[in-house]
Amino acid sequence: MLLFKELMWFFKQEKKSYGMGIFFLIGVALINLFPPYVVRVIVDGVSQENLNQGVLIKWSLLLIGAGLTAYGLRYIWRLLIFGASSRLGRLLRKQLFDHFTRLSPQFYQKHRTGDLMAHATNDIQAIEMTAGMGVLTFVDSVTTGSLVVFSMSFFISWKLTLITLLPMPFMAWATSSYGTMLHKRFHKAQAAFSELNDKVLENISGVRVVKAFGREETEKEAFRTLSADVVEKNIAVAKVDALFDPTIQLIIGISFFLAIAFGAKDVVDGRLSFGQLTQFTIYLGQFIWPMLAFGWLFNILERGRASYDRVSALLKVKQEIREQEGAMDRVPSGQVAYEKASFAYPGTQRLIFKTMYVEVIQGQTLGIVGKTGSGKTTFFRLLLREFDLSEGDIRIGGISIYNLRLGALRKAIGYVPQDHFLFSTTIAENIAFGKPEATLEEIQAVANIAAIHEDILQFPDKYGTLVGDRGVTLSGGQKQRISIARALLLQPEILILDDSLSAVDAKTEKAILKALKEKRAQKTTLISSHRLSAIEHADLIVVLQDGQITERGSHAELMAIEGWYASTYRSQQLESLIEEGGA
């Protein structure tokens, strides 16, 4: 019930829909009291033999009228209440999505996509259910229940009502205790099912081992045992689940028996007409649904409650990266400088960078190298403000990036991430991702620089070819080059290539680097790479190791030092020789 209170803001917002809906719902409950009354009139007429054609036609027409009115009202309240609950779903989905777009990568590191998806779909569905079915069940069972009991006791006989309703509490008790039992068994069945799921996943991931050792039969046997366990646990569920209907049947049967037995006595004693008795039994029939619905309501509310808590918790997550007050809305340009920069990932102790200094003069190229995990990607993420420094400052053209609006900062930067993510739309739209209004000429121009234009022309629909499941499957190198074109289209002050040429062959790499040099003469470029050939030409190269810069200088200078850079460079030279086949 508490959930209804928490959803009050929405009920208020949809005052009209809920108000009218509930009004009509009560109207239907009132109309429902009418047919049993008509039955009583006709039955009494028949048994007292004082019926005539006129009376019969009159009541028939009234009954049909009532039926049609109820139909209309039912249609309207459904549309009103269920429509409103759909709007709640729509609203929550929108809020959640908007919120998602404001959260930084830190958040996405902590939450798995699958979980976030589940919140935005299943949980919102459960909340929708509460706002629709939940409200309906609550209002309907309360009004129908009380109206029926009221009519039975005031218009017919309160004594008979009391007697026939005697077994009902037992039904409520039984169904609720079945519910608890079912809950427990259901959990066991779920556990058995997920064990089965794990087994299948293990079998399929280990298919080579299974086949190499000829273990297919053993695996089948294990699967058979587990699936038999699933059946057993589910039968245990079915045994409780199957109790509901017969129990209800039993109680209702007894109630009817009591109604007829004691009602008959009242008829004999002249306290009741036979028509009234018939009317009474029909009301009794109408009372079943509210009894059942009430048990069901708690189920809906329980699920909705858990889901609403999860969704609200998500909506309450604060943005980690925030703009300072009075941040400047100016696109920065100029020298990029990391000053005394120290950084540890939030909630961890290990410093990724320790008081680091780097300066890149405007128009120059910086190459960053180092082993996996040395912090190359983190270096860029700090500049993009996906994370904020623990200490120190990063300045562009002398202005601290923390004094800039996020939008302005990001406008200055073209980012090509390591995991080249493309969207499932056309190639042209992917390249024009950051500038949807770009012309085809602009798109082709950057595709040329990224050495992907020729590849695109080979695709069935050229630039209109869809990417992903419904279109072409791109190679890693092609995806990388499209990512580069995407960043280039923005003509950024600062271009970041985060190991973005790893899947591109040596010749193409050279071509791209050459084109970049020509087209971006006055602009700054930051490149990290595993393959040293990609940064060989850089004006400044830094080697990252354990949070420090261990070597820095131009290619020639670093080769002269004979350190990590020189030995890695030589071994990579040899490696590429081997890949080309030796001699």
Place this chain on the structure above:
Amino acid sequence: MVIRRLLIYLRPHSKALSVALVVLFLATFADVVGPILVKIFLDRHLMPRSFDFTDLLLLGSGYLGLHLLSVGLNYYQLVSFNQIALKVIQQLRVDVFSHVQRLALVVFDKTPAGALVSRITNDTEAIKELFVGVLATIVQNVVFLIGIFIAMFSLDVRLATFCLVLLPILLGLMYTYRRLSTKVYRTMRKELSFLNAKLNESIQGMNIVQAMRQEERFRKEFNVINMAYYRAAISNIRLESLFVRPAVDLIYTFALVLVLDFFGFQSLNGPIQIGVLYAFINYLDRFFEPVNMMMQRLSQIQQSLVAAERVFEILDDDRTVPMPVSAALAPSIVKGQIEFKEVSFSYDGSSDGGSDVLKKVSFIAYPGQTVALVGHTGSGKSTVANLLMRFYPVTSGEILIDGTPLSEFSEDELRGRVGLVAQDPFLFAGDITKNIALSRSNVSKKDVEDAASFVQANEFLRKLPQGLAEPLGERGGTLSSGQRQLLCFARTMAGKPKILVLDEATASVDTETEEAIQTALEKMRKGRTTIAIAHRLSTIQDADLILVLHNGMIVERGTHTELLVNEGLYQKMFMMQQGTGV
């Protein structure tokens, strides 16, 4: 078609099913008789005011007795139908799983693991809904409706005939609803999948969206899809409101008018049995709940059938592992000599040579020898191991073991004699003993212990609280990769293979286990023909023959010293590894 195939699964349960059906009939019969007894009471006792005590006792106890019987039988049939459905699904699951075990490795390469898992578990679960929810509900409710009609006919043939009119009306309603709802429902599913796709993509690409400042555009795009889904949901609500409960309730009102008028007009011409009127009204009251229930299940049918189609698709996949050509001969592996004769292979099976990953590879490994394959990533060295393991059929050429074509060995013989150590040490859930023995009948507990000490795993096993009985967490996550690799060695050695295939067995090494792994490998190779695929050249320097592969071809062959003198690819690779100290 799909339905028929599903129904075939019911065949083994025909007996249980018949019993359940009979019980259902009895339960329904006992249930529908109730109002008739009430009618007898009303017409023979209440109306004429004749209350014979024994008669009343008989009627009352008859009513309650039948009612209790019906309740009991109903419980029984509900449980039975469930049991049958669950067993059918179990059989279906075992069938799919077994079939998947027979599938060739190509299928696993091309299908994501998640998709296969989902076929075996989730889709079969959806079919369960079809059996439990739909079939059982529909059978039960149809039987109940028939029961009501029989009771009605026994009371008043003329009125019951009138009531038959209800059937075509209800069927028409169901038919129209189903037709319209499939379309609306499909639109709704489609919009939902758009919504999910957009959400999924946005979450995954959020860093790009933010880096390129496209948040506003994405919010707008999501809003459009969100709106479309809402509209689809509304048309679904509209349709349901028009055709489901409200409509059935309206038909109930019409039926009530029919019954009342029938008796009313009849009573104008002469007396009628008031009890019959009561019974009819009572039946009408109960007639419509089953109809509602069936209508609600209709939309589920479609979903379950789609799931069933996907499951059958897997069952019909005929890319199974080929059976040995002549099982009757049953050749065995005694010496362990391996010969590759001009073996070519391409994953798509085409023999035009364009997509070959191996090109006419020939070599002989004499019994007890170690042949090492080296080359850079993609040179085709792992393919040699895969072909020798008969994971894929060769495209052309021939592989012989002890002079007999590989295809002629039985699965048992081949798997028993050829031991593979794969690159990625895969462990199953369960304890260490189970992982080494893999429930092979020819591997005793002592074999497990021997194998463990043979591969130098004892040292770390001793440190585990339960030793060999130590349970392993998810894929052995509690062990280091080197320790896992040692266990995989033990697993292979416990089967006492004649031939060893080491596919980059030293890829998963850590400093703590390095020495143990080296010693183990040396001991393992002794006296066994070994095909070793090596990444680290230092591990195969003593091989009898080293083959250097490049682009699927053997470009150099010889011993370590011969190849070094040669100053070719091998020498460069060796220099590179020495130089960087890898």
